[in-house]
Structures are given as C-alpha cells and as structure tokens.
Amino acid sequence: MNPYEQKRRWKFLLLAFAIVIGAVSIWYSNYLVKGISSAERTRAEVWAISNKKIFEITDINDEYITFVYSIRDSLSVPAIVVDERDSIIYWKGLDSTKTNYTLEAENNLESPLYTRKSYDPAYFKAQLTEMKSQHPPIIISLQDGTKWAVYYKDSSLLTQLRVFPTIQLTVIGIxxxxxxxxxxxxxxxxxxxxxxxxxxxxxxxxxxxxxxxxxxxxxxxxxxxxxxxxxxxxxxxxIKRLEMVADRFSKIGSKPVLQSHVVFTVIEDYLNYFRVRASDKISFIISGDKQVEALLNIPLFDWVIENLLKNAVNAIEGTGKIEIRITENLAKGQVFIDVSDTGKGIPRMKFETVFQPGYTTRKRGWGLGLSLTKRIIENYHKGQIYVKDSEYGKGTTFRIILKSS
CATH class of the missing domain: 1.20.5 (Single alpha-helices involved in coiled-coils or other helix-helix interfaces)
Structure with missing residues (x-):
C-alpha cells in the first residue's frame, strides 16, 4: 500500500475515533443533565404543592405550618409563582440585590401571600421570560377554581453541566x-x-x-x-550536464539569485535540449507571450521544467502532445505557465498528494520530482504550482505562477 494512502486511512480512523469519543462524552453529559433536570422539576413540583398547601391552610397547626414552610424553603432553583394574569405572587432564589421589597400589612389573614410588594419589574420580567423559555409551567389548581403557574429555571450547576462538554471538547480540540x-x-x-x-x-x-x-x-x-x-x-x-546537476544540488538550501529573464526564451532553450531526448511520438508545442519577463534562477527553473516534462512524457502512453503556454496577468503582476499533456490524467483526490515526497505511480520511481518542483517554485521563487485541471484518460495541466518583472 502507498505510504500516503496508508497515512490518509490512519487519519480517517483517528478522526472517526475522536468523533466517537466526543459523541459518547456529549451523550453521557446529556444523560446526566436529563437526570438532574428531572430531579429539579420534581423538587419544583413539591415546592409548588407546598405553596398551595400554605394558601389552603384552615386548621392552624404550628407543626404542620412549620413542616410545609420548610418544604417551600428547601427549593434550590430560582422559581416564580404567577396567577392567571401573569402577576407575580411569590418568588424563590432570585438575586436579592434586585428583589428588595417592602411589605404593607393587610387585614386579610387568610391570604398571607397576598401582601403588596414593591420590586424591579424589568428584572422580574426578564427572569420570567427566561424561565418560560426553559421549562413548561407547573400548574396549581386552588379550591376556589383559580390557577397558579410555577415557573423555574435550571440551577447554576445544571447550566454549567450543559455547557461543560462543549467547553471541554473545544479546549481539547484547540x-x-x-x-x-x-x-x-x-x-x-x-x-x-x-x-x-x-x-x-x-x-x-x-x-x-x-x-x-x-x-x-x-x-x-x-x-x-x-x-x-x-x-x-x-x-x-x-560532463556539462553533470556540472549543471551538481550546481542545482549545491543551490538547494541556499538563497538563489533571481534575475529577470524572458520566460519564453528560457523555456524554449531547455525544450530544445529535452526534445531530442524524448520519444519521436510525442510532439512539443510552446506558445503564448514571447516578451513577458519574470524573476528566475535559470538552473533551478530548468529543473522544474525538466521534472514537469518527464512526468508528462511518462503519463503519455504512445503518441501524444505536450504544450507549454505562457500568459501574463498584468493586473496582479503575475506570469502563468501552463504545462499540459495528453496523458492518462490524475484523479481529483490526488491533486495535492502528487506533490508529497515519496508519492509515485511508477514501479521504479522515487516520488521526489514534483515535491522538489514545488519546493523550488514556492520556497525559492516565491511562486505557486498546482494541478490546474486533469481528466482521467485525457490529460493533465499543471500551472506555475511567477512574479513578473
């Protein structure tokens, strides 16, 4: 198996494993949230019943009243009791700095909850709206036929537990x-x-x-x-050829000197050298702007063209054509060099993989040609190279982008 194909499979497996871990973490957290939420609703229902009992007390029994009040005061989540007109009757667990009120004595001892209170309407309205958005109300039916609604919201612990998996996974991901x-x-x-x-x-x-x-x-x-x-x-x-190869290798790792050259002339000179060493069944065409100049290091740039032409020749089975077209983008100050062949093509999913070291489709290939080409263009010429287009069975076009001069 190709090492890059194996590497890609491992990435997918690890990604899938990470997704499973994240999904299980979120599922278990939601399970805990549902359990705590159910327990809080049960306590809220008990609290609602205790409020009803206090209102319906007719037999004065200190122990019973104390017991009922202790149940009402045991609720740990914020809650509000409203009547049928959404008028607030009682509340529990809200911000004490915003719920200061004054009691005015009433003669109606049978309705100790109906004391007039002065409070911040905006704060209570906001709290009530939030509670309505979180949970359906608990309805209390009184003996006289009226109904109260008890609204409550999640405790701070439950709120933190809801967002904890997201925060945890985000931190781990970062x-x-x-x-x-x-x-x-x-x-x-x-x-x-x-x-x-x-x-x-x-x-x-x-x-x-x-x-x-x-x-x-x-x-x-x-x-x-x-x-x-x-x-x-x-x-x-x-021997001159060997000298040129040695010179190319010596320039790797050093900052090459870039000079302005006519791109068409540089490519044409190398193409004339390469053409006589390729098969007679393959035709070579160079076209486009013959005057445009770009910043080049000729020995290294020739290496780029050599690698692209060799790959194109290897991709052509039998008769074929290789065309190099040069154009200039004046608006962006760039020179486009398109190297097209009529070979077997490259699958779209391999457009990036072909530039990785070691990737090759040949039995005796080292898979370093395009990797080296990309390094020379991007690191030394500050340009770009990529697969512009490819269709299986019809051919491939590589595009080089250089800075014009």
Missing part, C-alpha cells in the same frame, strides 16, 4: 490543533535539514568525479588530437 501544528513544523524543519544536507552532500560527491572526467577529456583531446571527434564532443556535453 490543544490538539496547536500540538499538531507544533509537531508538524518541527517535522518539516527536520525534513528540510535532511533534504538540504543530502543535496549538498550529493553536489560535493559529484564534484570529484566530474573534475576527473574533465581532466581525462582534456588528456584524450591533447594526446589523440581529438578536438573535433564526435564522441569527445558528446562526452563534453555529458
């Missing part, structure tokens, strides 16, 4: 995201160090044999008078 970003950054830094070290070591190792080959070529030319020998000329071309 922590995991931060940890992921930190570890990803650290991993990328390590990969960059390994990548740069390997590139520079490769350039260093190539230096010695290249110098030897150059010396041997000069010796052959002088000893056998082979200045114009075709074989010697081809050897010199290959």
């Amino acid at each position: 922590f995991l995201i931060i940890a992921y970003l930190v570890f990803s950054s650290s991993r990328r830094s390590e990969q960059d160090l390994v990548w740069v070290g390997l590139a520079k070591e490769t350039a260093h190792q190539l230096g010695t044999p290249i110098s030897s080959l150059m010396a041997w070529t000069e010796l052959i030319k002088s000893k056998f008078d082979a200045e114009e020998d075709p074989l010697v000329l081809e050897m010199e071309n290959d």
Whole structure:
C-alpha cells in the first residue's frame, strides 16, 4: 500500500475515533443533565404543592405550618409563582440585590401571600421570560377554581453541566490543533535539514568525479588530437550536464539569485535540449507571450521544467502532445505557465498528494520530482504550482505562477 494512502486511512480512523469519543462524552453529559433536570422539576413540583398547601391552610397547626414552610424553603432553583394574569405572587432564589421589597400589612389573614410588594419589574420580567423559555409551567389548581403557574429555571450547576462538554471538547480540540501544528513544523524543519544536507552532500560527491572526467577529456583531446571527434564532443556535453546537476544540488538550501529573464526564451532553450531526448511520438508545442519577463534562477527553473516534462512524457502512453503556454496577468503582476499533456490524467483526490515526497505511480520511481518542483517554485521563487485541471484518460495541466518583472 502507498505510504500516503496508508497515512490518509490512519487519519480517517483517528478522526472517526475522536468523533466517537466526543459523541459518547456529549451523550453521557446529556444523560446526566436529563437526570438532574428531572430531579429539579420534581423538587419544583413539591415546592409548588407546598405553596398551595400554605394558601389552603384552615386548621392552624404550628407543626404542620412549620413542616410545609420548610418544604417551600428547601427549593434550590430560582422559581416564580404567577396567577392567571401573569402577576407575580411569590418568588424563590432570585438575586436579592434586585428583589428588595417592602411589605404593607393587610387585614386579610387568610391570604398571607397576598401582601403588596414593591420590586424591579424589568428584572422580574426578564427572569420570567427566561424561565418560560426553559421549562413548561407547573400548574396549581386552588379550591376556589383559580390557577397558579410555577415557573423555574435550571440551577447554576445544571447550566454549567450543559455547557461543560462543549467547553471541554473545544479546549481539547484547540490543544490538539496547536500540538499538531507544533509537531508538524518541527517535522518539516527536520525534513528540510535532511533534504538540504543530502543535496549538498550529493553536489560535493559529484564534484570529484566530474573534475576527473574533465581532466581525462582534456588528456584524450591533447594526446589523440581529438578536438573535433564526435564522441569527445558528446562526452563534453555529458560532463556539462553533470556540472549543471551538481550546481542545482549545491543551490538547494541556499538563497538563489533571481534575475529577470524572458520566460519564453528560457523555456524554449531547455525544450530544445529535452526534445531530442524524448520519444519521436510525442510532439512539443510552446506558445503564448514571447516578451513577458519574470524573476528566475535559470538552473533551478530548468529543473522544474525538466521534472514537469518527464512526468508528462511518462503519463503519455504512445503518441501524444505536450504544450507549454505562457500568459501574463498584468493586473496582479503575475506570469502563468501552463504545462499540459495528453496523458492518462490524475484523479481529483490526488491533486495535492502528487506533490508529497515519496508519492509515485511508477514501479521504479522515487516520488521526489514534483515535491522538489514545488519546493523550488514556492520556497525559492516565491511562486505557486498546482494541478490546474486533469481528466482521467485525457490529460493533465499543471500551472506555475511567477512574479513578473
């Protein structure tokens, strides 16, 4: 199995596992909330009945009255009793700083609850509205046929328990995201160090044999008078090619010098070199703006074009066409380079994966070409590269975006 496919599956499994944990946590919290909410409603119903009993007391019995009042005072959640006109009769557990009132004595001893009270109407209205939105009322039917409604709201403990899972999962999620970003950054830094070290070591190792080959070529030319020998000329071309490869590797990890070049000319020069080394069944076309300039480092940019052309050639089975089109976006100061082929195409879900190190569809491929291409364009040229379009069986278009000069 492809390591990136395996990595993607593990991500989905871990995500699914995290979702299950979160769902179970929320479900259990809701289970506890329902249990506490049911218990609070039961206490509110008992409290409502105690208020009714106090109003209906006809036989003065101190112990009974004390018992009923103790039940009424035992309620731990805020509650309000209203009559049929929503006039407040009694309340419990509200903010004492906003419920100060004065009692005016009445002669009606049979209605001790009906004392006139002075309070903040806006505060009570807001509390009553909140209570109505949380729970249906508990109805008390009195002996004279009138009905009272008891409204109550959740206790602070229940309110905190309702929001606790959300806060908990949010904090855990933020922590995991931060940890992921930190570890990803650290991993990328390590990969960059390994990548740069390997590139520079490769350039260093190539230096010695290249110098030897150059010396041997000069010796052959002088000893056998082979200045114009075709074989010697081809050897010199290959040595120059090796020098260019070593120069490319030596520039990895260093800040390259970007200079203004005509994009069409740079690509055309490399295409002329590449065309004779590709299959005769593949045609190459370069079109577009021939004058637009961009900031380039030619050895590194040639490497980008080489990787894209090699991938395009490998994607074409038999006869095909590779086209490079250059356009300029004057409004944004950008140069667009589209490299299109008539190959087998790339699935849409692989548009990002193809740029990851190690990803390849070839049995003997290393999967580093497009990864290196992306690094050269984005890190060294401060541009962009992505799969603009691809259709299975019809071909693929890569787009490079560079800064115009």
